Amino acid sequence: MASEDINRVVGEIGLRHGRERWRLMDIVRDVQERLGAVGPEAVDAIAGWLGIARVEVEGVVGFYSFLSSGQRGRVVIRLCDDVIDRMAGYDAVRAAFEGALGVKVGETTPDGEFTLERTACIGMCDQAPAALVNDVVVTNLSSDKARVIVRMLRDQKDPSKLVHRFGDGNNSHPLVRSMVENNLRKAGPIVFSGQTRGEAIRKALAISPAEVIRAIKTSRLRGRGGAGFPTGMKWEFARAAAGDRKFVICNADEGEPGTFKDRVLLTELPDRVFAGLTIAAYAVGAAEGIVYLRAEYAYLRRFLEQVLEKRRADGLLGRSVCGKPGFDFDIRIQMGAGAYICGEETALINSCEGLRGEPRNRPPFPAQRGYLGCPTVVNNVETLACVTRILEAGPATFCERGTHQSSGTKLLSISGDCTLPGVYEVDMGITLREVLELCGGEDAAAVQVGGPSREMVGPAEFHRTIDYDDLATGGAVLVFGPDRNIVEIVSAFMEFFVHESCGFCTPCRVGTVLLKEKLDRVIAGRGEPKDLEDMLELAETIKQTSRCGLGQASPNPVLMTLRSFRPVYDALVKPDPHGYRRGFDLQASLREAERVAGRGSQQHQEGVP
Amino acid sequence: MSDRFTITVDGREIPAAPGQTILAAAQASGIYIPRLCHMDGIEPVGACRVCTVRANGRVVAACTQPATASMVVQSQTDELVSWRRQLVEMLFVEGNHFCMFCEKSGSCELQGLAYRLGIAAPRYESIWPRREVDASHPDIILDRNRCILCGRCERTSRDLDGKHVFGFVGRGIHKRLAVNARARLADTGADVTDLAIGACPVGAILRKNRAYRTPVGDRPFDREPIGAPVETRAELTINGGPAS
Secondary structure (H helix, E strand, O other): OOOHHHHHHHHHHHHHHHHHHHHHHHHHHHHHHHOOOOOOOHHHHHHHHHHHHOOOHHHOOOOOOOOOOOOOOEEEEEOOHHHHHHHHHHHHHHHHHEEEEEOOOOOOOOOEEEEEEEEOOOOOOHHHOOOOOOOEEOOOOOOOHHHHHHHHHHHOOOOOHOOOOOHHHHHHHHOOOOOOOEEEEOOOOOOOOOOOOHHHHHHHHHHHHHHHHHHHHHHEEEEEOOOOOEHHHHHHHHOOOOOOOOOOEEOOOEOOOOHHHHHHHHHOOOOOOHHHHHHHHHHHHOOOOEEEHHHHHHHHHHHHHHHHHHHHHHOOOEEOHHHHHOOEEEEEEOOOOOOHHHHHHHHHHHOOOOOOOOOOOOOHHHHOOOHHHEEEEEEEEEHHHHHHHHHHHHHHHHHEEOOOOOEEEEEEEEEEOOOEEEEEEEEOOHHHHHHHHOOOOOOOOOOEEEEOOOOOOOHHHHEEOOOOOOOOOOOOOEEEOOOHHHHHHHHHHHHHHHHHHOOHHHHHHHHHHHHHHHHHHHHOOOOOOOHHHHHHHHHHHHHHOOOOHHHOOOOOHHHHHHHHHHHHHHHHOOOOOOOOOOOOHHOOOOHHHHHHOOOOOHHHHHHHH | OOOOOEEOOOOOOEOOOOOOEHHHHHHHOOOOOOOOOOOOOOOOOOOOOOOOEEEEEEEEOOOOOEEOOOOOOEEHHHHHHHHHHHHHHHHHHOOOOHHHHOOOOOOOOHHHHHHOOOOOOOOOOOOOOOOEOOOOOEEEEEEHHHHHOOOOHHHHHHHHHOOOOOOOOOOHHHOOOEEEEEEEHHOOOOOOOHHHOOOOOOOOOOEEOOOOOOOOOHHHHHHOOOOOOHHHHHHHHHHHOOOO
16 A cells, blocks of 8 residues: 555544544554554554654554554454363364465465464353454354355455354344353352342442442452452542542453453443443542453444443433532543453553553552553452442342352353353352362363463362462363373463563563473473473572563463472473483484584484485 | 651661662662663663562562662572572573673673673573664664663663654564664664663663773773672771762
8 A cells, every 4th residue: 555545544543533642552453454554654654643753653563462563464363272272173273274275374365365363362262262353253163164264254255244143142232243152151149130220320329439438348349350459448549549530440351361251241241340330430539431342352342332322321421420410430442452461450551551561560559640640440340240239239248158258259261171161150269179060070180270370270179269268260260171281281371471471571571481491391201300390490480570460470380280280290201211311302403503514414314214 | 858767688777768769779878789671860660670679578679669668678688699690591591692702791781790690601591582683873783682671772762862762562572672763773863972872781782883992801890790889889888988
């Protein structure tokens, strides 16, 4: 495309979003969608429009997986390659796509029609293997389906035509029209309780903000993203913080592999989530709210916009919410662009400001200085749904469930080797064994609770409980049967962390790469007992010295399994009977030397068949 | 400003002020906490993690963590020194570092720190990344092979030079130093007199035509180890001499 055309497109998109620096994410996303890339000319045009340095724009484009400076195909097929999808047949599906398209993962077809990519968890583990075709989700893939998809895309050119049968509930809503299934297996009494629209807000507005905070504190609600910070306390900090302008943000960027419960909440109960955000705004004194929606869930965007529009029409958003004078509040949706790290609240705030999604230093905490330097509360989708129920039914109803330290219920996203994968609302404090009975995963040899960031648990520990005192989790439960290879799962998890590291600090950026290399050497049978000790030391250093939660959690797959599944590793690192160093690959070293010398050694040549 | 207070660093009681970081308070009292991504005069960000200490038991970056009254800081413990050594080794294997013919040898902070921490050779395998060299500018050379992604040039250019010549692209292990032009440093507003050009702790950003001017033996870290100026000042203070 000619430069003047690119300038014109950027100009049109810029006009839609305005000239504020923090609209950068929206602008680059739209440019990517229109032009198939944010190339050098577009970068210049965007930088000119916003009046910022072009290297800032380039930095953002290069940070997010869904943005690209190089030209992508008109249709981008992103195959989800998380562990569960691999178990469900990712390799065959990938091969089928590669065969049908004639390109490898990471490449674009010569006609510029298709780009094939891999992507981290897209939140469809209960219907894996899955992929995104532009914004359209395709699930339960097989190699046959892959070939059919490519044929249909070639014939019809329109990814939305791929969906013939809609999923249950709102997945068939005219603005969603998705084949995604909710797989809601167990609806509990808190989050998925009967819905009375507007009731919670009216009850909240009838009491003072301080009383709302007291109700949340009485309920002992803690953050459902997994970290478990007391919600009432977070609100209190933000309320007390100085500043006329405050923000509340809903973190809808569940990216922990194996997590998909927020997707179901947003599909079926968006009103309860938005109500929770409105109550949070009232409590802390915010007039502006943001829902940070992960790029993988872009297919829900128009639907969610319509829900917001309806709430405005019904007086549940806008000026004087529910007729309460002085309480004005509205919500906008901020799209992400493919970065797991943006689930971390300060990285999320940076992303909302149109910056690279790198976490910030704390202090200051977001409640003191967050979005645009203003006091900001960031809450998880599920936390906000709990808030709505607490205001509706009273804190006592909430506390009746769960344990003292972990009150209420928890949504679990269960996937892997079980008969009933899907979303479960269970009481906090449930044992892992009970969970496995619910989902038909009694044969499990290992369960990853909380996704790669957290803990791998073996059968001897299935009596452990899901709550903040024991197995704290954002809700991901990945079930692995007896035939699964633990160390390969660990390697896949490490690959995820290597890919999703923001690269800001040394231990997470470099350490994870080194740790994965060592692990892979052990898996390949080239490890020595000392390698396991080295891995422990390296893992500990990464855990202790990394700057944010992602880095600190990134060595957990190795650390946790070296503790709970040590025999698996020991079996891989038997000392060499001849006393040779198993880590040294003589043939590979010879090849390297030959490559440098530009010729092969005679002996080595003879050794090669 | 509100009242000053004291903290202890490795058992020594030192004064600190509200808002002052642990690193700054320690430095003012002549205690050197190793660091790479931080330099005096720019905003600290805590990227390299080399200044990691324990403050009241918690692991924090000394360059960003504010000191608080009666805080107990540990810096020179076996555990912390071991972590620092590993972090410095990570930075070595991440890039392509050849000290023996690098013109920054002897004044390179990465090398200086490696010597101070007793690193003879990194224990990790080198990653040997492919990185670009940019010699387009008449007075400045940009060799990304030696870049440790500390961001000192970026912050200095933005905050002190008011230019925004440098930035970063990519993510994770693929993160790279970038310049504010489509490709070449020569097309940015970079000038050899920019403070950002002198901000690089390693040999990634260098002024041209200056290489090897200082004979071996006379280079800054030939004369005294990295951090020594901070500590020398302390000795003067202890002996009752001037503090600066």
